[in-house]
Amino acid sequence: MNRALALIPVGLFVALLVTFYFALGRDPTHIPSVLIDKPLPGFDLPGVVAGTPGLRSGDLKGQPVLLNVFGSWCISCVEEHPMLMELAREGVVIDGIDWRDQAIDGAKWLDQNGNPYARVGNDKSGRTGIDLGVTGAPETFIIDARGRVRYKQIGPIDSDTWNNTLLPLLKKLRSES
């Protein structure tokens, strides 16, 4: 009886260790999205070049797509960009939001680095990004055929996150629609 009781503190200690191991291992800058499985908030953004079509929330329907948040000021976006160009070449549909950016800077940036986006909207005020719960660029949402947010990737997409997380989910969503 007493020996069993003496094991309780040891058990609690081990439980604490396990909790700390997992809790301290996660990146605190990754704030989970509250939009998962919810419809994409409404927006209607102008294009980055005057006269070109922009991006409306209603456009992201009919097939699963990636919605990438970027900006010409964003350093990690430069790092991510070749990956997006590669995905676009492979036929993945990517829409873009040029967040907290002057349209002309966004346009120039796409001119220099290449444009992987099917459609791009300029969110100069940053309000659409805030409606989406964006904390920084780049962030990438996966939107399903019904226009619901299914996943949010915080930080650049690399081949590891693409192959192990985003692509499997996209394949699943394609088979659903």
Add this chain to the structure above:
Amino acid sequence: MRRFSLALFALLTLAGPAFAVLPSEQLSDPKLEARARHISQELRCVVCQNQTIDDSDAPLAHDLRVILRERLLAGDSDEQAKAYLVKRYGTYVLLKPPFQANTLLLWLGPFFALVAGGAMAALYLSNHSRVAVPTQLSADERTRLNDLLETPE
């Protein structure tokens, strides 16, 4: 020298802390502005983590301060204004976590630890006091003790 020390004194006492809140952000109504300051001290800057949006110089914190003031101007209560941001960033933006399913351990953990610790302490103490209770001597022991005590020196 006197003038210098006066100037130094004035510099040290009159220097206020540097505020992240820019004059251009502030509302003209001092009551609303005070409410906005109070609420923004309870909201986490989502970029810089353990700073409030009131303290932070991050561009996104600036945007959130402006949005907060817009909500107050539109007639939102403090709770409604906070809920507006919680809807976008989750309860993560609240520096004081709400009492809900995934924070049960956080709120109740200390009380659980206190009760569990108290119970173990009580158990330990009661075990020990039982050992300390003096037992009666048996009849045999009593006669033997008497014999020993009566033995002449």
